[in-house]
Amino acid sequence: MLEALKEEVFQANLELPKQGLIKYTWGNVSAFDKESGYFIIKPSGVSYENMKASDMVVVDLDNNVIEGALNPSSDTSTHAVIYKEFPEIGGIVHTHSTWATIWAQAGLDVPAMGTTHADTFYGPVPCARFLTQEEIDNGYEHETGNVIIETFKQRNLDPMEIPGVLLHGHGPFTWGKDASSAVMNAVVLDEICKMNLYSRQLNTFSEELPQRVLDKHYLRKHGKNAYYGQKK
Numbered sequence: 001m002l003e004a005l006k007e008e009v010f011q012a013n014l015e016l017p018k019q020g021l022i023k024y025t026w027g028n029v030s031a032f033d034k035e036s037g038y039f040i041i042k043p044s045g046v047s048y049e050n051m052k053a054s055d056m057v058v059v060d061l062d063n064n065v066i067e068g069a070l071n072p073s074s075d076t077s078t079h080a081v082i083y084k085e086f087p088e089i090g091g092i093v094h095t096h097s098t099w100a101t102i103w104a105q106a107g108l109d110v111p112a113m114g115t116t117h118a119d120t121f122y123g124p125v126p127c128a129r130f131l132t133q134e135e136i137d138n139g140y141e142h143e144t145g146n147v148i149i150e151t152f153k154q155r156n157l158d159p160m161e162i163p164g165v166l167l168h169g170h171g172p173f174t175w176g177k178d179a180s181s182a183v184m185n186a187v188v189l190d191e192i193c194k195m196n197l198y199s200r201q202l203n204t205f206s207e208e209l210p211q212r213v214l215d216k217h218y219l220r221k222h223g224k225n226a227y228y229g230q231k232k
């Protein structure tokens with residue numbers, strides 16, 4: 001079942017090593033199928049070289065495997081929590097990409113310092129807190145999803161305007177309307193983390209974008225008045 005989406009998820013997963021976002025098996029991509037309510041995710045620990053589209057695992061939002069011979073990613077319940085809470089999300093990516101993970105390990109939000117950032121993220125990308133011992137005991141991956149939701153709720157963020165998050169001491173999750181846009185957002189997040197780090201090294205006092213520039217760049221690409229991709 002869902003053969004076309006399996007192929008899409010497979011291709012999106014292959015894009016991670018191609019874009020230099022992961023080494024070994026340090027990441028996963030999934031995509032949600034609105035009609036069935038199932039999502040498709042990379043199998044756990046399977047190397048990208050040996051993986052086939054038919055290895056992709058179909059799961060439901062309660063983490064039951066519906067189809068697939070291999071174990072789904074160990075991050076499956078984090079993906080499920082995000083899909084459940086934010087129905088507009090159609091694809092999710094988790095990586096340990098170097099630059100974004102550096103910011104995650106530093107425990108810092110990623111400030112919007114340039115228009116590269118503003119073209120994709122409408123404000124700083126938040127860094128979510130460490131999990132408590134109780135949360136880890138309750139179910140680490142599930143609670144990781146809950147901490148992401150908590151971060152977006154507490155800060156009143158729209159997940160489609162800020163399509164990603166850092167987890168303190170761990171790494172990034174990004175998402176989008178489908179798997180390939182979630183991968184693109186993972187690439188952008190890693191690049192802006194790199195740019196910001198160098199900018200702050202060159203000038204500790206490098207400023208964040210003024211709101212007017214953030215608005216200009218984000219709003220011409222997104223939302224009802226977007227200029228990009230519209231007919232003349």
Ligand SMILES: O=C(CO)[C@@H](O)[C@@H](O)COP(=O)(O)O
Binds near residue numbers: 025044046072073074
């Ligand atoms: O975050 C981690 C490990 O820290 C996992 O995402 C990573 O190892 C990938 O796991 P899976 O192979 O998807 O089970």
